[in-house]
Amino acid sequence: GNSVTQMEGPVTLSEEAFLTINCTYTATGYPSLFWYVQYPGEGLQLLLKATKADDKGSNKGFEATYRKETTSFHLEKGSVQVSDSAVYFCALTISGGSYIPTFGRGTSLIVHP
């Protein structure tokens, strides 16, 4: 089956620190990969996505590269802000398969001033 594994949180950083949130996956077919973000008190929203190997998704200073050889899609940001404090979810869907995404369990990020 399909699965997504994220590093457990919370991840606690000071403002302007470098962020990495690890995400690895297993998939029965060819996946598209997504990062969603959930700010406090809100639903999830798409942060970025990549649909084929070596693609880089980027948005709001966040980046993630689709690495087929390591089955990974790690989220990075060079300098985090307090406003980045949220829960981040890695997810995949399978090309030609079900339209139901497989989500990771989420990683909480706390950024201190």
Add this chain to the structure above:
Amino acid sequence: DVKVTQSSRYLVKRTGEKVFLECVQDMDHENMFWYRQDPGLGLRLIYFSYDVKMKEKGDIPEGYSVSREKKERFSLILESASTNQTSMYLCASSLRPASSYNEQFFGPGTRLTVL
């Protein structure tokens, strides 16, 4: 601006009550989903629907039912609420994909407490 709205942000109900959670999307999406979100467990799919009057069970359908009479509206029903159904409930929608590229759009969530 595209939107998924949920009828309540916070809801408090008593054990045994019948509870209705409503979700409406304005994007003409075919697919709609109900998830519950619990600390440490992430998102778990309760039910989904890929068309009007169509529904499919997700991973944890027990104790829930759904209704989709119109394309834009997807209701989650707790037939007899129990304390273990206290949770955050998230509704989502997506296009019927020609590929897997299409992301889900989420509502703000309903935090349900069952006393």
